Amino acid sequence: MLNLQQVAVAYSGNTVVKDISLSLAKGQIGCLVGPSGCGKTTLLRAIAGFEAVCAGSISLQGNIVSNAEQQLPPELRQVGMVFQDFALFPHLSVANNISFGLRHVSKSVKATKVKQLLQLVGLPDLGQRYIHQLSGGQQQRVALARALAPEPNVLLLDEPFSSLDTELREGLAREIRQILQQLQITAVMVTHDQNEAFAMADMIGVMAQGRLQQWASPYELYHKPASRFVADFIGRGVLLPGTVLAAQQVQTSLGIFQQRYVSSLQPGDKVDVLIRPDDIVHDDSSSVTAQVADKAFRGSHILYQLKLDSGEQVQCLALSHHNHAMGEHIGIRLDLDHLVLFPRDH
Amino acid sequence: MRGWRDIWRWSVLLPAAVLAVPVLVIFASIGYPQPDVWLHLRQTVLADYVINSLLLAGGTGIGALLMGTSTAWIISQYQFIGRRYLRWLLLLPLAMPAYIIAYTYTGMLDFAGPLQTILREQFGWRYGDYWFPEVRSLGGAILMLSLVLYPYVYMLARTAFLEQSASLFEASRTLGFTPRQHFWKVALPLARPAILTGTALAMMEAFADYGTVQYFGVTTFTTGIFRTWFGMGNQVAAAQLAALLTSFVLLLLVLERWSRRKIRYYYQGQHRHSHARRPVNLAHQLLLFTLCLLPVLLGFIVPAIQLISWALTNYQVTLNREFGVLVWNSFTLAAMAAIISVLLALLFAYGKRLRRDVMVQVPVRIAALGYAVPGTVIAIGVMLPLAWVDGRIDLLAEQWFGVRTGLIFSGTLFALLLAYSVRFLAVSLHSVEAGLERIKPSMDNAARSLGYKPLHVLQKIHLPLLRTSVLTALLLVFVDVLKELPATLILRPFNFNTLAVRTYELASDERLADAALPALAIVLVSLLPVIVLARSVDSSIKGKP
Known part of the structure; x- marks a missing residue:
């Protein structure tokens, strides 16, 4: 057409x-x-x-x-x-x-x-x-x-x-x-x-x-x-630094991810991993925790800015009634459907 | 890329160049020094020319500023009896040409005039027993010009005051300012660019005035140019005087531009809610009413009544065939000038719209500067080159064909129409451009995407939307030409009279009552654009299209 x-x-x-x-x-x-x-x-x-x-x-x-x-x-x-x-x-x-x-x-x-x-x-x-x-x-x-x-x-x-x-x-x-x-x-x-x-x-x-x-x-x-x-430009999210391991794996401070597609990346390459706020699920029962650095009330949801133990920050979109105070440590779980990687320039 | 073969460029550049010739000729005259004449001028009258012209323009500026700003503030801020009518009545003096109000007041206030006669009869005074202010003086000229030119300031200042957001006033009050302090600290500084523009316009008109000062016997640049040209017969020196006068006016123009350099900071497109006018008690209301009525009374109603009464006493004599010829001459001349001016304006406005490059924009801007140049100056700038061209043609024709061609350009209406085009292009261009601006380029695009060819877009969209502004431009130029005096006086063909010229001649011969009928005709026709103006000012403030 x-x-x-x-x-x-x-x-x-x-x-x-x-x-x-x-x-x-x-x-x-x-x-x-x-x-x-x-x-x-x-x-x-x-x-x-x-x-x-x-x-x-x-x-x-x-x-x-x-x-x-x-x-x-x-x-x-x-x-x-x-x-x-x-x-x-x-x-x-x-x-x-x-x-x-x-x-x-x-x-x-x-x-x-x-x-x-x-x-x-x-x-x-x-x-x-x-x-x-x-x-x-x-x-x-x-x-x-x-x-x-x-x-x-x-x-x-x-x-x-x-x-x-x-x-x-x-x-x-x-x-x-x-x-x-x-x-x-x-x-x-x-x-x-x-x-x-x-x-x-x-x-x-x-x-x-x-x-x-x-x-x-x-x-x-x-x-x-x-x-x-x-x-x-599209949506929110942060780029978390990571390193390519052998066997299509990427190491980040949130853990190790598996790549689904074969890429030209070599073990040892530095990469950034895209983490959307909806990739991180708030779960009080999770053993992984992060500290609330900032929060924005959005009505049905709260957008948390979380500080990981490594010092890096990620965003998390949690249901509104999970209302946590600033500085509090809350449990998070990763729910990543698509692994998006960008090779990092030196 | 469009090059030198672009037809739009040339169709803008060539007429713009022709319109720029008179002013260029005036300034080029500086290259031909006339030491003898200038020595004579310096030793005798030059100081008078400079001082009187500056005093006249300065005094008129101050007078117009005071009258225009105060009435604009009162009308925009207070609720009082008669306000609705005074709002537009205050514009009426615009219809009264300065030389007409000047001779009318002379007739009323002279020794033999009605006022002094009554005083003498009432108190038994005789000549020399009492002091009475002399109208025919510099002070009188300043007063006359201020009375008819203050509406420029009034119009612009009123719009500026009305555009000020009500929240500004409220903010001032919460910060501890009284209404009076708000006026001096906030409202007036904010309106300053508009007020100064109006004042500058009034001052330009004062610099350009010839009829009033000549009649009052005040020697200024314009009368000096006439005297040097016709009395001393030195045309180059006259042009040099004109160059000096034009420099004063251009300096004024530059100052006005400079004072507006920050204008975009003043209007930040805030969401305005209009200001409720303050109600005041009855005594106060009467005071405000009188203050606003006074300029209307003195600037229009009193002289108009005097003119009518004169015209009524001898209309049986003056309303004759000669008057018919005058009206016919004036109207056809004004109509021709208006049509030419509007056609030029359309050409320039479309040129600017279609070609946004400097090669088109700058020449149009320069050609439109003519409104700042006094009519006397333009007349001389037109006369010199045309007389030269005529002389050449005459010479060549005689050499080759043995025929004398005479004054083909300088002795015919061509010269007058060229001078009017230079002087009034800005008027028609302003109106046409304002109309064209409302037709946004996206409207052209919309029509094209709906299947219309460019010529059809012109016919279906531009023609109906431009009609009002084209008619307004025609009317404005028509009336300006009708009122114009000095250029017409210099350039009119032999034995060709207009209403303005005849009014001036009769008044100069002290035949004041005989001058009333042509004067009245001018004033009546001049009322038309004032009415249009009053309506458009109102609607632009309300924000309606």
Whole structure:
């Protein structure tokens, strides 16, 4: 459906996005996350046709729309876009905003379509209003309806929730995911909020410095990060130093772990092991203990910062009623599904 | 990368260069020293020019600052009777050109005027028995200019005061400040950039004034330029005087920019909740009402009534065919200038939007500097090169074809329209740019992604959204041209009169009552943009689009 092959984008000779390859099947939702300035919005605009690619190619439904030689203008791509500032037209009513992209279509078809879309986004009675009479969340829904009206091949969303209140975001994200799945729309969303990405996406791409660090499902991204950057950027966790022993084993201050996959590591190599807060289970009956160095109450859970006997610190997510005081020693047990190792530089 | 073949660059650069010529010519004149004339000027009138111009601009600045800031504070802070009307009535003096209010007050306060006549009859005084302030003086000119220019300060200061968050006032109070201390320690320093901008605008207008000082017999730079050009016949020396005057104005402009250098620290986009105006007792209310009514009364209502009464006494004589010609001339000229100015503004604004490089941005900024340059100066800067070009063409035509072409550019409306374009480009550009800014680039993108070609985006999105600001720009330039005096006086074609020129001529001939009808026509039309302004100021404060 959407396919990017080694795409690069440059502004005045300065490459801001390079060597990006990814693809989405019909109805899949992809998210691009990364720190600001990583090139994720540029990539989105390249898919829409607002930026030219200087290498590689972008294809939609099997047709190349962008490569280094030629760019299909945005109006011929059938790409819907929801903008960060919504970009709704202030001189048109909600209904006329939504039907703006429905050209060469009879009035009655337009009216029916607008009605359906308003119903879909949950604003059935607001067609005659003007944009400044709507709240931020309502504007967001109108922007979505307008982008969906011409039944685009792919829908692009550029930080669509960034101007909304936090409470509104989660609900809207879930709603929009339902709408997109219902219509079987392929979509790409850019966000800097990984929770938003987890809530929306089938596939997530982590970008840094113009490169795609990893393109994977949310589960894989969290549990099998491909690089130190991804491990650090996605979720919480600490990197615990360790040493490779013989026979695929790694020694750390939390004990010895078994590697499941054959790696190129040699015995004696220094490595870091990724330990997520949910890898460490609080267990009062465990003989291994650690001291509470800091704690953050999270409602249903408490996030403990624990100091090991070796002096290293790890995090532990414990159920909320296990409320321990600072300085107390509590029992912990390791529950590691995936061993993630990064060789350490000298 | 777009190179030198980029058409947008050239279509911005070329007109911008043409608009920059007059000011460049003025400064280039310094390269042709005129020692004899300058010796004469230095020994006689130069000191007067400098001192009077500085006193006039400084005095007008102080007057406008005091009137504008105090009324703005009262209107923004207190709840009192008549406030709702005074809020926009205070803008009315903007519609009153300085030279018109000057001659109106002269007519009212002169020895033969109604006020002194009444005093003499009442007390049995005769000439020489009493002292009465002389209107036709430097002090009088300062007062006249302050009365019509304070709205610049009022408008900007009022917006600045209203934009200050109520929590600032509350914070001051909890920290132990009285409302009075809050004004001096917090509100005034915060509004300072806006107030100084308004004051600088008033001072620029004072530097540029020709009609008032000429009528009052105060010798300033502008009258000196006229005298050197027409009286002494030395055009280069006139241009050099103009260069000196322009340097004063540009210095003022630099100072104003410098005073605003930290403006972004002042507005931090706090979540504002608007300030409840303080209620006061009735006696206090009447005092505030009177304070705010006074500038309106003196700056607009009294002179307007005088003009109307003059116009009524002899409209049977003055409302004739000649008046019709005046109106036709003025309106067609103003309309042409407005259309040219807005077309240029559209070209420049789109050039800046589409090409964000210095090769486009800087020339547009320079071309828009014309608003700071006095009309007299621009007129001379237009006249000198055009007369030269005309002379060349005439010479060549005679040599080659044996035909005299005469003054093709400098003796026709072309010169006037060029001068107006230089002077008022900033006005139309400001309005058009403000309109274009509201059309965010993402809206263009949205329309493109919904299947519209660039030309259709222009038609469906830009045209409807820009309409209001284009109309506003047309109106503002139209009225500015209608009021403009010195450039029109110098550059108008032979036997071509406008309302402003005729008003000035009649007033100079002491035919004050005859001047009332054209003056009134100017004032009435000038009211239109003031009404637009009053509405837009209100809505921008409420934050509605």
